[in-house]
Amino acid sequence: MSDRIKRLAVIGVGLIGGSLALALRKAGACGEVVGCGRSRENLERAVALGVIDRFEQEPGRAVAGADMVVLGVPLGAMEAVMGRIASSLAADAVVTDVGSAKMAVADAVRRTLGGHLARFVPGHPIAGTERSGVEAAFASLFEGCSVILTPLPETEAGALARVGAMWRACGAEVVEMDIAHHDQVLAATSHLPHLLAYTLVDTLARMDDSEEIFQYAAGGFRDFTRIASSDPVMWRDICLANREAIGEMLARFSNALQDLAEAVQGGDGETLLSLFHRAKAVRDRQIKGRTLSAED
Amino acid sequence: MSDRIKRLAVIGVGLIGGSLALALRKAGACGEVVGCGRSRENLERAVALGVIDRFEQEPGRAVAGADMVVLGVPLGAMEAVMGRIASSLAADAVVTDVGSAKMAVADAVRRTLGGHLARFVPGHPIAGTERSGVEAAFASLFEGCSVILTPLPETEAGALARVGAMWRACGAEVVEMDIAHHDQVLAATSHLPHLLAYTLVDTLARMDDSEEIFQYAAGGFRDFTRIASSDPVMWRDICLANREAIGEMLARFSNALQDLAEAVQGGDGETLLSLFHRAKAVRDRQIKGRTLSAED
Numbered sequence: 001m002s003d004r005i006k007r008l009a010v011i012g013v014g015l016i017g018g019s020l021a022l023a024l025r026k027a028g029a030c031g032e033v034v035g036c037g038r039s040r041e042n043l044e045r046a047v048a049l050g051v052i053d054r055f056e057q058e059p060g061r062a063v064a065g066a067d068m069v070v071l072g073v074p075l076g077a078m079e080a081v082m083g084r085i086a087s088s089l090a091a092d093a094v095v096t097d098v099g100s101a102k103m104a105v106a107d108a109v110r111r112t113l114g115g116h117l118a119r120f121v122p123g124h125p126i127a128g129t130e131r132s133g134v135e136a137a138f139a140s141l142f143e144g145c146s147v148i149l150t151p152l153p154e155t156e157a158g159a160l161a162r163v164g165a166m167w168r169a170c171g172a173e174v175v176e177m178d179i180a181h182h183d184q185v186l187a188a189t190s191h192l193p194h195l196l197a198y199t200l201v202d203t204l205a206r207m208d209d210s211e212e213i214f215q216y217a218a219g220g221f222r223d224f225t226r227i228a229s230s231d232p233v234m235w236r237d238i239c240l241a242n243r244e245a246i247g248e249m250l251a252r253f254s255n256a257l258q259d260l261a262e263a264v265q266g267g268d269g270e271t272l273l274s275l276f277h278r279a280k281a282v283r284d285r286q287i288k289g290r291t292l293s294a295e296d
Numbered sequence: 297m298s299d300r301i302k303r304l305a306v307i308g309v310g311l312i313g314g315s316l317a318l319a320l321r322k323a324g325a326c327g328e329v330v331g332c333g334r335s336r337e338n339l340e341r342a343v344a345l346g347v348i349d350r351f352e353q354e355p356g357r358a359v360a361g362a363d364m365v366v367l368g369v370p371l372g373a374m375e376a377v378m379g380r381i382a383s384s385l386a387a388d389a390v391v392t393d394v395g396s397a398k399m400a401v402a403d404a405v406r407r408t409l410g411g412h413l414a415r416f417v418p419g420h421p422i423a424g425t426e427r428s429g430v431e432a433a434f435a436s437l438f439e440g441c442s443v444i445l446t447p448l449p450e451t452e453a454g455a456l457a458r459v460g461a462m463w464r465a466c467g468a469e470v471v472e473m474d475i476a477h478h479d480q481v482l483a484a485t486s487h488l489p490h491l492l493a494y495t496l497v498d499t500l501a502r503m504d505d506s507e508e509i510f511q512y513a514a515g516g517f518r519d520f521t522r523i524a525s526s527d528p529v530m531w532r533d534i535c536l537a538n539r540e541a542i543g544e545m546l547a548r549f550s551n552a553l554q555d556l557a558e559a560v561q562g563g564d565g566e567t568l569l570s571l572f573h574r575a576k577a578v579r580d581r582q583i584k585g586r587t588l589s590a591e592d
Contacts, residue, residue, distance in 0.1 A: 126512050126514045127514060127515075128514065128515075128516070130516070145514070148512070185508065185512050186512070188503065188509050189500070189509055189510070189512050189514070189517050190513075190514065190517065192496065193496060193517055193521075194516070195553075195556060196492055196496065196520075196553075197520060197575075198556075198572050198575040198576075199552050199553050199556055199571075200488065200489060200492065200549065201575040201579050202552065202571055202574055202575040202578070203548055203549050203552045204484050204485070205574065205575065207548075209481070210578075212481065213481055213485055214485070214578070214582045216422050216442060216444070216481050216482070216485050217485040217486075217582065218422045218423060218424065218441070218485070218486065219424075219425070220424070220486065220489060220490070220522070220523045221485050221489055222582075223519045223520070223522050223523070224489045224493060224519070224520055224522075224523060225489075225579055226516070226519050226520075226579075227516045227519070227520060228576060228579040229576055229579045229580055230576070231576075232569055232572035232573045232576055233569065235568070235572050236565050236569040236572060239559075239560050239565075239568050240560075240565055240568075243560050243561065243563060246560055247557060247560055247561050250556070250557045250560065251557070252499055252503075253499050253553075254550065254553060254554070254557070256495050256498065256499045257491075257492075257495050257553075258550070260494075260495055260546070261543060261546040261547070263535075264535050264536075264539050264542055265543055267536055267539060269372075269532050269533075269535075269536055272531070272535050272536075273528055273529065273532040275494060275498055276526075276528035276531050276532060277528045278498055278501065279493075279494040279498040279501070280494075280525055280526070280527075280528055282497050282498070282501040282506075282510070283497050283522075283524040283525045284525055286510050286513065286518075
C-alpha cells in the first residue's frame with residue numbers, strides 16, 4: 001500500500017508522539033520508527049518500551065531518510081525544531097505536527113520550512129490525558145477520537161491524504177478545518193477548561209486553610225481538576241500561541257461568571273435555576289450523543 | 297447495641313438518603329426504614345429496590361415512632377419539612393440532615409424545631425455523584441468519605457454520638473466542624489467548582505457554533521463538566537443558602553482569572569508557567585495523598 005510509512009520520525013516522544021508510534025506499529029502501518037528528543041533517558045525508555053526502534057538527539061539526523069515526520073514537541077519548541085530539520089528533510093517527506101494551536105504552527109512553518117509548504121500538514125489529535133512522557137503512551141489513545149487537519153493553502157492533496165491515512169490507521173476519525181476556526185473551537189473546548197482548572201486549584205492553594213480545604217475535596221472536585229495536572233510548559237506555550245482566541249473565551253466566560261455572581265448576590269433563584277437547567281440539558285445531551293464512542 | 301437504629305425515617309429518598317438507607321441495612325445497623333417524599337413513583341421504586349420498607353407521603357406521619365430522622369431534601373425544602381415534622385417527632389428522636397450549607401439549616405431549625413435543638417445534629421456527607429433520585433443510590437457511596445457534623449451549641453453529646461455512629465456504620469469518617477467554617481470550605485471545594493462547570497457549559501452552549509464546539513470536546517472537557525449534570529434545584533438552593541461564602545469565592549476566583557487573562561494578553565510566559573507549575577504540584581500532591589482512600 002502506498003499509504004504505508006517506511007520510516008517514521010517522531011520528534012518529541014511523549015504521550016502523543018509515543019502513542020502514535022505504538023498505534024501505527026500495532027496496525028502494521030509503518031516500518032522503522034526513529035525517535036528524537038532532548039531527554040536521552042526518555043528516549044532510552046521509549047526503545048525499551050518498544051515505542052521506537054532507535055533514536056537520534058539531533059532533529060536533523062532523526063528526519064534523514066524518513067518519509068513521514070511528526071512534530072510532537074510543545075508549541076514553544078516547534079519553530080526551533082523546524083529550523084533544525086529544514087535542510088535534512090527528504091524532498092518527498094511529509095511533515096505534520098500535533099500542536100493545539102494551528103495559526104502559530106502555520107506561521108512558524110512559513111518562516112522555517114518555506115520550501116516544504118506543499119508537504120506540510122498541520123494537524124491536531126483531540127486526545128490526551130493529563131499525563132505526559134513516553135511512559136504515559138498507549139496504542140489505543142486515538143481510537144474513536146477526532147483528528148483535525150488544517151491544511152495550508154499550499155498543502156498538496158497527496159500529503160493531506162497520507163497524514164489522514166496515518167491517523168485513520170490509529171482508529172481516529174479525520175476532519176478538516178480552517179486554521180482560525182480550529183483555534184477558536186479549541187480555545188472553547190480545551191484551552192479555557194484547562195485554564196479554569198489551573199486557576200481553581202491555584203486559588204484554593206493560596207487560601208490560608210488550603211491544606212484543610214483540599215482534605216474535603218470530593219470526587220467531583222478531583223474530576224474537575226484532573227486537567228490541572230497537565231504539563232505546565234505545554235500549556236504555557238498553548239496560551240502564548242493562541243492568545244487571541246483564548247483571550248476572547250476568557251472574556252466571554254468572565255462576563256458569564258459576573259452575571260452568575262450577581263444572581264447569587266441578589267438571591268435570584270429563577271435566573272440560577274434556568275442557567276443550571278440549560279447547562280444540565282446540554283451536558284446530558286452531549287454525553288448521550290457520545291455513548292457509542294470509544295472514549296466513554 | 298444502643299447505637300442501632302430501630303426505625304429510620306428518611307425524608308427525601310434520593311441519591312444520598314437512599315444510599316444511606318442501603319448502607320445501614322447492609323451493615324445491619326437499622327431496623328425498619330420509612331421513606332417519605334413528594335413523588336409516589338420514586339417511593340414505589342425505593343420499595344421495589346429494597347431501599348425502604350414502606351413509605352408515607354406526609355412527613356409528620358413518616359417520622360412517627362422513628363428514633364432516627366434524616367432530612368435528605370434540597371435546602372429550599374428543608375424548613376417546610378421541619379415545620380411539618382415538629383409536632384410528630386418522638387421526644388427522644390435524633391434528627392439530622394445532609395444539606396451542603398449548614399448555616400441556613402441551623403437557622404431553619406431554630407425557627408421550626410426550637411423544642412428539639414438538643415437532638416438536632418446538622419450533618420453533611422462529602423459524597424455524591426452527578427446523578428440524582430433513588431435509582432442512583434448505592435450502598436458503598438459513603439465508604440472512605442468524610443462526613444462533617446456541625447453541632448449546634450444546644451446539641452447533646454448523645455445525639456451527636458448517635459449520628460456519628462450511623463455514618464461510621466456506612467464506612468465514613470466523621471469529623472466535627474464549626475458551621476461557618478464548613479460553609480466556607482464547601483464553597484471553595486464544591487460550590488465554586490459546580491458553578492464554574494455550569495457556567496462553562498452554558499457559555500459554550502450560547503455560542504453560535506455550539507453544536508460543532510461540543511463535537512470536539514474531548515475526555516478532559518467531559519470530566520471537567522460532569523458536575524454540570526447535577527440537579528439544578530439542589531444547586532439553586534445551595535446558591536441561595538450559602539450565598540455569602542459563595543460570593544466571596546466567586547470574587548476570589550474572578551480576580552485570579554483576571555490576573556491570568558492579563559498574563560495571556562501580555563504574553564507573560566513566566567507568570568503563566570509558575571501558575572501552572574504551582575497548580576500541578578498541588579493537584580498531584582492531592583491525588584497522591586489520597587491513593588489509599590476508597591474513592592480513587
